[in-house]
Amino acid sequence: MKKIILSLLALVSLASTYSCTNLTENVLDEASVSGLSDKQLADGNIAPVYAQLPNIFLHTNYFNLQEISTDEAILPYRGGTDWGDNGIYLAMHQHTTTSTDPNLLSTWNYLVQSLSRSVSAINTLPTLKDPSAKVYLAEARGMRAYYSMVMLDLFGVVFVKDDPQANSAVLRGDPAYNYILSELLAVEPDLLPTVGPGRLSKGAAWGLLARLYLNAAVYRDRYASQFTFPAADMDKVVEYCDKIINSGQYQLSRDYFSLFNQTNHDNKELIFAVDQRAELNGNNRLAYFSLSGDQFPIPAFPAANGTDGPGITPDYYRTWVNAYGAKDPSVDPRFYKQNLSIYSNPGDSCVAEADFNVNRGILRGQQYGLIRVNGAFLKCPDGKYKVGRLFNVTRNRPTLPVNFTEQINYTVAGSDYNTGYRVEKYEFSKKSTSGRNLGDADIVIVRLADIYLMRAEAKLRKSNDAAGALADVNTVRASRTLTTPPPALTIMSLDLLFQERGFEFYWEMLRRTDMIRFGKYEGTWTEKTNTDKQKRIFPIPQTAVDGASNLPGYLVQNPGY
Known part of the structure; x- marks a missing residue:
């Protein structure tokens, strides 16, 4: 009897990682899916590819890794009673995190589960005859590339496989970078331009390509004493930023904070985002994470602080x-x-x-x-x-x-x-039923201001085009016209651009990646003095390494851990 596999297939190297989740393969025969059209089957296969994004972007997952590890955010042991958590947030900030950190494991889990779901969709979608299947296939491959890009940035590894039953190849450095690049380039022609920020669009692929080229020097030579940014890479950054800017599809927002409102899904500055509209069961964690225990943002919910x-x-x-x-x-x-x-x-x-x-x-x-x-x-x-x-x-x-x-x-x-x-x-969602669930605000992954500032950086790094970079930065500044915009800058340099990225994108989970690229991550700031270059990537969770121990040399721990 014909079988249709609709569930995810775990990566072999990650089997033990999911041992506590009872993750099982659900194989449905043709009788169990009778009555479903190819369009419904296509929808059912692409949805899981995106489903874990809100969990990846939880405050204790990706935000923690990208912000609390930097000079922007610090989480002490509050009052000696709260946020102790065996010192994991202190260690994250001080760059002394170990391979047993539960938040590292959680982030890793969601990423590899998303990779597995992408592989499952990539294998099923070509069997469906509905026209949407071709677009969904491009999105599934593109999302696999995106998850791989995040894995490379955080952990320095990429898992590659097309056959769900095969072992994944483990790539690092230049091969890993080249794989992600080739996948994004391959799917870009088949992506649609107008699917909204919650799905991988042509503009989103352009934005990810610009980001990938901008960080190529880091990904190719992670522990370099000084990164070298080839002119060819910077030309590509400018090329893809130009595509987005010249498309006319996106627009800088007059109101800066509207970018993070509960109704931001339709904000034209957003290019790619985690879709968190209430009907999709988002959460308010990024909204309440930093507030006092005596700040209550929604009158309807006196328990939501x-x-x-x-x-x-x-x-x-x-x-x-x-x-x-x-x-x-x-x-x-x-x-x-x-x-x-x-x-x-x-x-x-x-x-x-x-x-x-x-x-x-x-x-x-x-x-x-x-x-x-x-x-x-x-x-x-x-x-x-x-x-x-x-x-x-x-x-x-x-x-x-x-x-x-x-x-x-x-x-x-x-x-x-x-x-x-x-x-x-x-912003807190006013559609919430508890104050903490059903967050409406889409979590930004790529927005137009980043495109302008990436283009500015590429101009500076390639030919020290300070005038061109200054114009891009001031374009973003001048756009915030709901109130008096910030004053125009008169000079530009890499240090000033790094500062400007901090002003524009603070707490948007870009800081760690920016600090590494700008050579700032080994610096000293509040409660952090560690200068070890090996801390530019995190340790692979120990359970993942242990789970692959039956394959000698398959998954090697990162240096320094």
Whole structure:
């Protein structure tokens, strides 16, 4: 009887990684799929390829690896009781992470499961006669290339196979880079230009190709003392950035924070993103991760508060201060957006539910918000919600104001609940049924501002075209016109461009990759002094290495771990 395999097939080297998930192959015969059209079967095969993206981008997974390992974010052992987790967040920031880190394993698991689902789809889609199958096949191969690109960036390895029953080849360095490049180039002609940011489009492939070429020097020679960026690679970066910019399909957003709103799926600056619309069961974790335990962003949910997670390091904050001198950094509309008027008008202490929104950007000093007493929010006589100064009530310190300070470190005082300025970039979903689930905001992977800044970097690296790079950077700055845009820059260099990428993309999970490419990752910042170049990639999870031990030499641990 004809058999149709609809489930994922695990990579051989990762079998033990999934031993706790009871991952089993589900083989359906023709009777069990009777009545399904080829279009329905095609839809059913491509959906799992994208399904794990929200889990990959969880706050403790990809965000943790890309941000807490850098100078942008730090997560201390809060108050000696929260976020201890056996020191894994301290180690991530200090570059002393080990191969037993559970968040590394979780990120690895979701990536390789997504690779396996891609392989399954690639093998099934060619058997279906619906016209959508050809496009879906290109998307499945392209997503396999994307997951491989993330694996290469994080762990320095790529798994390659087309036959679900075969062992994967393990590639590193130049062969791994060349494989990803060849796959993206192969599928680009068959991708559609207008499928929205939640699917791999032609524009998304162009953006990933530009990013791949820009980081080629790193991927080819991971531990180089100084990276060499060939002119041919930089030409390709410019070529693919030009394709996106000249397509006219994308547009820089006037409102910077609208890029991270619950309705951002239709924002024309987004090129490729994790589709998190409520009906697709997203989450609000990136929204509440950094907030105080006494900040409640949604009046309808008095149990949905922040977690007093990571703050930004003083080192990163000072880059804003140094750039703006006598002016407060909040003159840059990317830095801060005030939504609660009580900050500037103390008389505005009663707010209608529909008008309540927490402030966005970098949150400093005394915080104001909804006041919760005995599990319920206080209301004004007119029925509006009472807004006032917040105290650390949920931490059993009701006289301690929620007053975020610049300094944050691993000392007892520096790890308290008030330490560190916080970041609220993504908006909470008001469609949520609990305050923490069903996040609407798509998580950005590639957006148009990155295209302009990648092109600027390529111009600088190829021919020191400071004028061309400056024009690209100022184009992005000048676009944020909902309020007064940041002032135009007058000079440009690689160091200034690195600074500008920090201003534009903070906490968007690009920082670690940027720091390595710009030669900054071995630097010193708050609580981090490790200068080991081998920490540019993470250890392969020990369970994956152990699971491949029956194949000697198959999966070798990265140097330094």
